[in-house]
Amino acid sequence: MSINNSILKILNMKDKNLIFNDNFVEERIIKNKRSLIIKGYLKNDFEKCPKCGCINEYTIVKCGTKNSLIKIPKISGLDSYLEIKKQIYKCNICNKKITSTSSIVDYRCRISNNTKLSIINESKKILPHTYIANSHNVSNMTVQRVLDRIYNSEKVYKSYLPENICIDEFTALKRKMAFNICDAENGKTIDIVLDRKIDILENYLNHFLPEVREKVKNVVMDMYKPYLELITKMFVNAKIIIDMFHIVQLMSRSLNKTRIKAMKGDKANYRKYKRYWRLFFKPRLELDSSTWKKYTCFKDLMTEVDVIDYLLSQNEELKNTYELYQSILYALQRKDYDLFTKIINEEYPLISDYMKTTVETLREFSPYIKNTLEQPYSNGVMERNNNTCKLIKRVAFGFRNFNNFKARILFATNVFRPTKKNDDLLFITP
Ligand SMILES: [Zn+2]
Numbered sequence: 001m002s003i004n005n006s007i008l009k010i011l012n013m014k015d016k017n018l019i020f021n022d023n024f025v026e027e028r029i030i031k032n033k034r035s036l037i038i039k040g041y042l043k044n045d046f047e048k049c050p051k052c053g054c055i056n057e058y059t060i061v062k063c064g065t066k067n068s069l070i071k072i073p074k075i076s077g078l079d080s081y082l083e084i085k086k087q088i089y090k091c092n093i094c095n096k097k098i099t100s101t102s103s104i105v106d107y108r109c110r111i112s113n114n115t116k117l118s119i120i121n122e123s124k125k126i127l128p129h130t131y132i133a134n135s136h137n138v139s140n141m142t143v144q145r146v147l148d149r150i151y152n153s154e155k156v157y158k159s160y161l162p163e164n165i166c167i168d169e170f171t172a173l174k175r176k177m178a179f180n181i182c183d184a185e186n187g188k189t190i191d192i193v194l195d196r197k198i199d200i201l202e203n204y205l206n207h208f209l210p211e212v213r214e215k216v217k218n219v220v221m222d223m224y225k226p227y228l229e230l231i232t233k234m235f236v237n238a239k240i241i242i243d244m245f246h247i248v249q250l251m252s253r254s255l256n257k258t259r260i261k262a263m264k265g266d267k268a269n270y271r272k273y274k275r276y277w278r279l280f281f282k283p284r285l286e287l288d289s290s291t292w293k294k295y296t297c298f299k300d301l302m303t304e305v306d307v308i309d310y311l312l313s314q315n316e317e318l319k320n321t322y323e324l325y326q327s328i329l330y331a332l333q334r335k336d337y338d339l340f341t342k343i344i345n346e347e348y349p350l351i352s353d354y355m356k357t358t359v360e361t362l363r364e365f366s367p368y369i370k371n372t373l374e375q376p377y378s379n380g381v382m383e384r385n386n387n388t389c390k391l392i393k394r395v396a397f398g399f400r401n402f403n404n405f406k407a408r409i410l411f412a413t414n415v416f417r418p419t420k421k422n423d424d425l426l427f428i429t430p
Pocket residue numbers: 049050051052053054091092093094095096
């Protein structure tokens with residue numbers, strides 16, 4: 001391999017018209033920074049004149065050169081530039097001048113194409129815009145422009161939806177919730193809508209073709225009633241699955257409120273209720289009944305079961321609530337739907353009001369909880385996805401423009417990738 005080819009390889013460029021001399025590297029201070037300058041010469045061979053189209057029989061002649069400084073990715077941590085001496089030609093037939101062009105940089109652009117590619121790759125990571133800009137020695141606006149060329153909010157693909165989808169929301173801008181749809185299999189974001197009002201979402205989902213929406217089989221969601229109607233209307237063949245985590249969370253919250261109520265009404269045991277709150281939420285069967293140890297707030301040696309039994313014996317309402325919580329939890333863990341319906345359809349006059357409301361909610365959603373127990377899908381991937389969105393937001397210290405935020409999310413969750421041939425969005429289907 002010749003030296004010229006080796007240099008091209010190091011620079012990750014493929015244009016054979018770029019030629020390097022012996023002393024091709026130089027150090028220079030640019031913008032008060034020690035920078036590396038790679039010097040090259042660019043020539044073109046013409047078969048015919050690109051301006052008038054006449055066949056070249058020694059009619060196109062050399063006519064001076066022109067220097068241009070192009071930013072390339074950093075080399076060994078130093079800002080690097082490619083200084084190209086571009087050959088200018090002149091056509092003797094039409095008398096027009098022709099400047100040499102290359103695939104490494106766009107016409108009249110001062111940033112090389114592989115810098116742009118590197119910016120795109122970096123924006124898939126959870127990094128702030130400013131960092132990406134600084135590490136490529138370009139401005140913030142350049143990063144934005146590069147991303148805008150690939151991502152266009154109007155261009156989102158509307159003719160594909162996966163069979164199993166998750167829906168959820170998160171706070172995107174100040175006091176503004178965003179509606180997030182993702183693939184339940186791999187957690188890739190499909191789209192994000194900056195609103196959770198039902199009429200706007202319905203309008204949005206109508207953009208998807210009806211036959212696309214009919215193919216959706218499962219929709220995982222949390223217990224938010226307005227979505228229920230929306231999903232039944234828009235996805236006619238879909239089964240609604242209530243996310244298991246949200247069911248348990250709902251029950252835990254009401255049990256916790258009951259515990260706090262008991263704690264506040266019982267000055268003598270206040271510290272015990274406060275200190276051992278975690279034991280209430282542990283499944284009863286997982287509590288330790290064999291290890292005797294010293295618990296702060298208790299005089300004697302006790303086991304976990306003893307602690308919880310003592311605390312429950314102090315408050316009748318808490319005891320009943322706790323028992324109901326544990327039996328529902330047991331039914332859910334066993335994935336026993338018959339047991340679950342049997343438990344929630346009984347009357348419990350002695351439980352706390354918080355738990356009564358929860359049981360009513362569970363009754364209302366019980367047909368969908370059946371799907372939860374039968375289907376393997378959960379909102380786990382969605383929570384991960386939402387976490388990524390929040391991280392991107394926090395790392396960037398918030399976004400002023402929602403479209404920029406959305407572009408970064410779609411890049412980070414790897415749904416779209418740029419294609420070489422055109423800048424259109426391309427869906428990576430599983
Ligand atoms: Zn010509």
